[in-house]
Amino acid sequence: MDRRKSLKSIVLGSVAGGLALHGCKPSAETEELVESPKMTYPGRVPLEEELIAELQEEEFLNPHEVATLTILCDLILPGSEQFKAASDADVVGFIEFMAKDNPRYQPDLRGGLMWLDHKCNTEFAKEFKDCTVEQQKSILDTIAFYDPEVPGNERPFEVNFFSLVRNLTMTGFYTTKIGIEEIGYKGNMPNVWDGVPEDVLAQHGVAYEEEWLAKCVDQSKRGVIAEWDENGNLIT
Amino acid sequence: MQIIENSTVYDAIIVGSGAGGGMATKVLSEAGLKVAVVEAGPFFDPALPEHQTQLKWPYESPRRGASTRFRPFGDFDAAYGGWDIEGEPYTQKDGSQFEWFRSRMLGGRTNHWGRISLRFGPKDFKHKDIDGHGDNWPISYEDIKPYYDKVDKLIGVFGTNEGLPNDPDGFFLPPPKPRLHELFYIKGARKTNVPVYPARLSMLTKKLNDYRGVCFYCGQCNRACQVYADFSAGTCLIFPAQKNGGQVDLFVNCMVREVTTDAEGKATGVSYINKEDRKEYKLKGKVVVLGASACSSARILLNSKSKQHPNGLGNSSDVVGKYLHDSTGADRAGFIPDLMNRKVSYNEDGVGGMHVYSPWWGDNSKLDFPRGYHIEVWGGMGMPSYGFGFNANEFNKFFGTKVGGYGDVLRSDAKKYYGAVVGMAGRGESIARKENYCEIDPTTVDEFGIPVLRFHYKWSQYEINQAKHMQDTFEEILINMGGEPLGKKPGKETNYGLHNPGNIIHEVGTTRMGDDPKTSVTNKYQQLHDVDNVFIVDAGPFVSQADKNCTWTILALSMRASEYIVDQLKQQNI
Numbered sequence: 001m002d003r004r005k006s007l008k009s010i011v012l013g014s015v016a017g018g019l020a021l022h023g024c025k026p027s028a029e030t031e032e033l034v035e036s037p038k039m040t041y042p043g044r045v046p047l048e049e050e051l052i053a054e055l056q057e058e059e060f061l062n063p064h065e066v067a068t069l070t071i072l073c074d075l076i077l078p079g080s081e082q083f084k085a086a087s088d089a090d091v092v093g094f095i096e097f098m099a100k101d102n103p104r105y106q107p108d109l110r111g112g113l114m115w116l117d118h119k120c121n122t123e124f125a126k127e128f129k130d131c132t133v134e135q136q137k138s139i140l141d142t143i144a145f146y147d148p149e150v151p152g153n154e155r156p157f158e159v160n161f162f163s164l165v166r167n168l169t170m171t172g173f174y175t176t177k178i179g180i181e182e183i184g185y186k187g188n189m190p191n192v193w194d195g196v197p198e199d200v201l202a203q204h205g206v207a208y209e210e211e212w213l214a215k216c217v218d219q220s221k222r223g224v225i226a227e228w229d230e231n232g233n234l235i236t
Numbered sequence: 237m238q239i240i241e242n243s244t245v246y247d248a249i250i251v252g253s254g255a256g257g258g259m260a261t262k263v264l265s266e267a268g269l270k271v272a273v274v275e276a277g278p279f280f281d282p283a284l285p286e287h288q289t290q291l292k293w294p295y296e297s298p299r300r301g302a303s304t305r306f307r308p309f310g311d312f313d314a315a316y317g318g319w320d321i322e323g324e325p326y327t328q329k330d331g332s333q334f335e336w337f338r339s340r341m342l343g344g345r346t347n348h349w350g351r352i353s354l355r356f357g358p359k360d361f362k363h364k365d366i367d368g369h370g371d372n373w374p375i376s377y378e379d380i381k382p383y384y385d386k387v388d389k390l391i392g393v394f395g396t397n398e399g400l401p402n403d404p405d406g407f408f409l410p411p412p413k414p415r416l417h418e419l420f421y422i423k424g425a426r427k428t429n430v431p432v433y434p435a436r437l438s439m440l441t442k443k444l445n446d447y448r449g450v451c452f453y454c455g456q457c458n459r460a461c462q463v464y465a466d467f468s469a470g471t472c473l474i475f476p477a478q479k480n481g482g483q484v485d486l487f488v489n490c491m492v493r494e495v496t497t498d499a500e501g502k503a504t505g506v507s508y509i510n511k512e513d514r515k516e517y518k519l520k521g522k523v524v525v526l527g528a529s530a531c532s533s534a535r536i537l538l539n540s541k542s543k544q545h546p547n548g549l550g551n552s553s554d555v556v557g558k559y560l561h562d563s564t565g566a567d568r569a570g571f572i573p574d575l576m577n578r579k580v581s582y583n584e585d586g587v588g589g590m591h592v593y594s595p596w597w598g599d600n601s602k603l604d605f606p607r608g609y610h611i612e613v614w615g616g617m618g619m620p621s622y623g624f625g626f627n628a629n630e631f632n633k634f635f636g637t638k639v640g641g642y643g644d645v646l647r648s649d650a651k652k653y654y655g656a657v658v659g660m661a662g663r664g665e666s667i668a669r670k671e672n673y674c675e676i677d678p679t680t681v682d683e684f685g686i687p688v689l690r691f692h693y694k695w696s697q698y699e700i701n702q703a704k705h706m707q708d709t710f711e712e713i714l715i716n717m718g719g720e721p722l723g724k725k726p727g728k729e730t731n732y733g734l735h736n737p738g739n740i741i742h743e744v745g746t747t748r749m750g751d752d753p754k755t756s757v758t759n760k761y762q763q764l765h766d767v768d769n770v771f772i773v774d775a776g777p778f779v780s781q782a783d784k785n786c787t788w789t790i791l792a793l794s795m796r797a798s799e800y801i802v803d804q805l806k807q808q809n810i
Contacts (some may be wrong), residue, residue: 041296043287045278045316048306052298076642083647097298145640148633163627163640170625170646175294175301180620182647183654184580188291188619190452191583195413200579206419215396215434217410217441222450225443228389232397232407234442 055100061109066092068113068129069165075136076169084178086169094172095165105164112161119158194219239507241518246272246485248801249506249521251492251536254344255787256773256794257527258469263798264525265482269805272519273474273484274508276491276528277340280347280470282314282460289314290459294621302622308337310621314460314468315339315348323683327690334674334691335738336531342488343470344529345741346787347460350589351467352612353393353438354784355384355792357402363780367606369667369698373779374751374760377404383792391467391791392444394587395436403595403784409442411435411591412453415584417615417658418592420572424717425594430611430709435593438467438788447476455618457588466588490517493686494540494549495524495770501544503770509684523769523801523810527794530776531560531674534746535689537757538676548676550764555757556747557675559668560693561781563742564609565735566703569659570714570721571631575615578655584616596664596783598705605701608783609664611709617655625650634720657722660713662706665783666699668745672737693737703734742786747776762797769810773797 044052061069069092079085086092099105116128116139124135131139143162146155155163173179195216201207227236247269250257257273265271281287289312294300297311304311308318317339326336339345358377364370381404388407397405411434414422422432439451448471449463457466464471478484489511496504496518505520526533534557540549548556589612596608629649632639677690707726714721726733737743750756753765762777764770773794775786782789804810 041298042285042292043289043314045306047322048304048316051304055298077646078643080644083644094298094300098302101299101302101304140642144642145638148627148630148639166628166640166642166646167626170628170650171300171620171622174620174624174650175622177293177295180293183620183651185617185619186580186583187585187617188293188454188456189583190454191585193412193453193584193586196416196419196584197579197582200416200582201419203579204416204420204574206416206423208413208419212434213413215411216413217394222442225445226392226409228407232385232405234408234410 055097058100060099060106061092061096064129065110065113066096068116068127069095071129071136072116072165073169075133075140076166077173083182086173089173089176089178091169091172095168098168108157108161108164112158112165115158115161192219192222239516239518242520244270244272244485244520246270246505246519246521247805248272248523248525249274249519250525250527251506252276252344252526252528252532252774253342253474254339254346254469254527254529254774255790256775257525258343258346258473259791259794260525260527260773260798261482261484262473262477263795264801265477265484266480267802269802270483271485272487272521274487274490274492274506274519275342275344276511277317277342277489279486279488280314280341280343280460281475282347282462282468282471283464287460288462290456290462291454294619300622309348309458312456313348313458315345315458316341324688325680325682326688327677327680329690329692332691332693333736334693335736336689336691336743337738337741338529338532342474342486343468346468347470348458349741349787350612350785351437351439351457352589352593352785353436353467353788354595354610355404355406356380356782356784356789357400357404359402360780360782360784363607367600369606370780371668371748371750374749379760380789380792380796383796384788386795387788387791391438391472392440392448393436393438393788394434394441396434398433400595408436409440409444412441412587414591415586415616416578417572417575417655418590418613420575420717421613421615421658421660421713422592424713424719425611427716428709428712429597430594430713431597432592432594435590437587437589439587440465441587447479448472451587453583453585453587455585455588487519491684491686492528492536493684494536495526497540497542497544497549497767499544501542501767503549503767509686511684514684523771523805525771525773525798525801526776527773529774530743530746530778531689533772533774533776534674535676537747539687545766550747550757550766550770552766553754553757555755558670558673559745559748560672560674560691560743561666561668561745562737563740563781563785564664564666564695564699564702565661565740566706566726566733567659567661568707568710568714568721568726568733569657569723570717570719571634571653572656572658572717572719573634574718575656575658576652578617580617580654585619586616590614603701603705605698605705606667607665607698607702609662609702609706610783612661612663613658614661615655615658629653631656658714658717658719660710662703662710663740663742663783663785664699664702664706665781667696668748668780669696674746691738695731695734695737700731700734703732707732742775742781744775744778744781744786747772748779749777750779761800762793763800771797771801
């Protein structure tokens with residue numbers, strides 16, 4: 001279903017009442033909503049706006065850290081013919097923001113990047129970002145896996161550092177337009193839910209019961225105003 | 237500073253615009269009364285584009301929907317306020333860890349809630365007769381049933397008539413079909429001898445009237461619906477009241493300090509702080525209706541001290557603030573291998589909540605706790621937001637393969653496990669106890685100079701035993717779904733995962749109703765025993781919280797109390 005089109009039908013179908021309530025005809029404002037859903041950050045109260053402005057003004061990562069983290073994030077989610085890279089989704093920009101929004105990330109991020117440089121200096125006499133991909137991967141191979149049976153706070157720092165960057169990279173990537181497209185999520189748009197498709201039921205070995213389905217909404221009558229008999233039986 | 241007095245005399249002043257205040261606004265204004273609604277937060281209408289968070293994408297938030305102090309349930313949640321509001325503290329006594337969630341906005345917490353709309357059943361009003369605990373209500377299910385019926389038809393709730401003894405039938409809209417993870421839950425629960433029924437949530441799966449839209453299944457009710465297809469007090473009660481020509485004056489960003497009284501001790505109105513100019517104002521009214529939330533209304537009463545009411549308004553019994561109780565809550569989630577490798581070919585957002593649930597099925601006479609709980613279910617291929625992809629392949633451990641790594645394997649692992657987790661939440665009834673209470677903390681004021689609440693609350697062994705039963709049940713259901721329960725099973729050392737009191741946001745009971753003025757704050761019409769022109773329409777008058785969510789009962793009782801107010805004004809009794 002085309003998102004804009006369906007949004008339009010909803011707006012014209014039902015929001016009009018809400019707008020009329022405030023005395024504005026469903027004209028200019030409504031049209032704007034229909035034709036170009038604004039990529040804004042709405043509904044903020046003043047305190048939230050102040051905080052966002054403050055955070056955006058702050059700078060956490062320095063240019064060297066940005067360069068190092070960019071390489072690291074692209075090793076975690078590399079670009080290829082098939083897939084976009086972490087840097088295509090500005091994952092580092094997201095991590096920068098989260099580190100300011102959640103300052104407890106800061107020492108681990110900053111310290112971890114220093115750890116990477118120290119390790120590379122020791123092994124290859126170069127900083128991480130100047131190492132070859134093979135050299136970089138040889139370091140990552142020692143910190144990228146963790147034992148889930150060991151509690152997080154008992155794992156080595158460098159392993160936890162890498163887990164933190166991997167987690168933020170995954171979230172930072174899969175919450176962007178390209179990431180959502182890749183994962184394949186189909187929602188966040190008007191829909192008429194009418195049950196799990198047959199092929200999916202079959203794949204997972206489950207089925208609907210007739211008795212249960214008989215109680216459920218008949219979507220062809222969703223637009224008909226509900227009426228009941230005196231015993232609470234729906235008659236429309 | 238001189239207090240600024242408004243010369244208008246309202247028929248009724250309603251404090252708070254949530255479920256209770258909203259319903260009072262609708263009933264009183266449509267009866268022709270001139271009402272003032274005083275709300276501590278700003279105006280809010282999800283139909284206004286500048287207020288909408290519904291249908292926004294995660295990348296429209298710089299934190300991708302992560303929670304903040306202002307929105308503990310995530311950056312797109314409609315309700316702002318939270319557990320920790322700057323300038324509005326609350327304190328604890330004797331090591332209590334009560335959590336108090338407040339939403340400062342038109343519609344209050346109804347902008348956020350899960351819309352789970354459950355009637356209390358006949359036993360819930362007379363539970364003392366059954367098990368000897370707590371107290372009976374002064375009303376029975378038959379007294380409130382006609383109001384539940386009217387609320388169903390006025391606001392809309394989907395569900396099914398199942399003829400259950402303590403989960404009454406109603407006037408339901410048809411429920412949506414279960415989603416894939418819910419079919420697995422049905423299977424696992426039945427194998428555990430836990431019955432499952434279609435959920436009961438207040439979303440319009442079918443047209444109810446020409447004013448409100450029909451649900452379009454985005455699964456985002458907590459972001460507030462722009463077509464008003466879910467219930468919130470602003471969109472479904474206050475705006476319609478205004479639209480129907482009601483004389484409703486909205487006072488937003490106005491924080492009520494106290495109820496004012498005259499020399500006879502009768503209420504004359506309220507005094508409030510306007511948050512914008514930080515000055516104190518007075519409103520005059522013939523009747524004052526408190527719907528500020530159980531704890532906030534208790535606070536207002538306790539702060540309304542006068543020569544005639546030295547212990548606070550309506551508090552000659554010393555019961556205001558006592559019997560505070562919240563629902564119990566405990567949770568568990570599991571990984572379901574049979575839900576791996578899902579097709580992402582379709583949109584399964586559904587309504588903003590569960591399509592199926594399990595009302596309490598047990599027999600407490602055979603258990604070591606007196607009251608029940610219901611089970612809520614979650615899962616599915618949700619919209620990615622902050623936290624998505626964290627520990628993306630930790631479930632590899634169940635297959636003996638390596639956990640962690642980097643590169644394209646993370647992409648395939650994330651897809652393999654997408655939508656393979658199902659969670660359960662138990663929400664149950666605790667016993668109302670006098671020893672659990674809120675009171676005024678004489679040492680602390682908020683930024684408006686109003687003395688704040690101090691909480692004293694301890695769970696008893698009954699609630700802890702109930703939480704243990706929840707954990708055992710959840711684990712069994714997950715295993716019967718073919719799943720692997722996640723994390724360590726919460727044990728004795730954590731009270732079996734029992735949440736802190738207040739955390740479930742169903743706090744009730746602080747101004748309990750009763751026939752005896754010595755042991756209760758209001759009569760059965762929610763009118764103060766001590767002052768006949770003050771009513772309480774939030775969850776304060778609840779004698780007990782059932783194993784249900786409280787909102788549908790707040791609405792029904794507020795409607796009943798409001799009709800009583802109209803009747804009493806007509807008869808010139810108040």
